[in-house]
Amino acid sequence: MSSEPSVLTVHHLDNSRSQRVLWLLEELELPYTLVKHRRREDFSVPEELRVVNPLRTAPVITDGDITLAESGAIIEYILGKYGSGKFLPPDSGKVDNLFYTHYAEGTLMPLLVNRFIFGLVPTKSPFIFRPLLWYIFSTLDNAVVNPRLKVQAEFIEEHLSKCGDWLAGGQGPTSADFMMSFALEVWADGSPDMLGPKIKEYVKRVHARPAYQRALTKGGEYKYAKPAL
Numbered sequence: 001m002s003s004e005p006s007v008l009t010v011h012h013l014d015n016s017r018s019q020r021v022l023w024l025l026e027e028l029e030l031p032y033t034l035v036k037h038r039r040r041e042d043f044s045v046p047e048e049l050r051v052v053n054p055l056r057t058a059p060v061i062t063d064g065d066i067t068l069a070e071s072g073a074i075i076e077y078i079l080g081k082y083g084s085g086k087f088l089p090p091d092s093g094k095v096d097n098l099f100y101t102h103y104a105e106g107t108l109m110p111l112l113v114n115r116f117i118f119g120l121v122p123t124k125s126p127f128i129f130r131p132l133l134w135y136i137f138s139t140l141d142n143a144v145v146n147p148r149l150k151v152q153a154e155f156i157e158e159h160l161s162k163c164g165d166w167l168a169g170g171q172g173p174t175s176a177d178f179m180m181s182f183a184l185e186v187w188a189d190g191s192p193d194m195l196g197p198k199i200k201e202y203v204k205r206v207h208a209r210p211a212y213q214r215a216l217t218k219g220g221e222y223k224y225a226k227p228a229l
């Protein structure tokens, strides 16, 4: 029987949500094995990652017998098992922490992904259909996604004007911040004009963390870390 403690393995994909997990692990200064995967030309994950995660998404971690996907579940698992009480919200911020931890993937990311796909469809279609598809998808974006994103931007801006530096109102990041960081930096990279000053400051605050910078160095290609804010 091995007495070696299990070491967490993170399957990381370039330009992806797995950057969140690296940021958390660097904040915790936890040893981990990093397996880097590169997206295929159509943005999908390569075969080696499909073997680990039948859902064909990143991030995914393994820890002993456990294989876990979904970045929210991964962040909560790591904090619960290895957090040693760090990066927890103050009592007054527990509900905000719960809310933003789930809101990131539950509401905000689907809207941002919709917008990404609406922009992508015309560019990937036969040349002759592009003007028509561009018209249809930009109309959909303006009618459906944009108004909803504006509501989210105002909502988050308002919260950040009250909570202080971090979403749960404490002195440091919590699961809410590890989860929201990716959505906000993707948004700041794609449509900074939609975002208010508090959101932009927040993204810069995340990027200024030494642990975030270490995660960037280790993770490699990540295009969302330098939005023009």
Ligand SMILES: N[C@@H](CCC(=O)N[C@@H](CS)C(=O)NCC(=O)O)C(=O)O
Residues within 6 Å of the ligand: 013, 015, 016, 017, 018, 043, 044, 045, 056, 057, 058, 059, 069, 070, 071, 072, 105
């Ligand atoms: N809600 C999931 C989303 C996972 C996800 O869609 N990951 C993207 C990378 S950011 C991916 O693997 N995309 C490849 C694909 O869908 O083919 C999570 O938070 O982990």
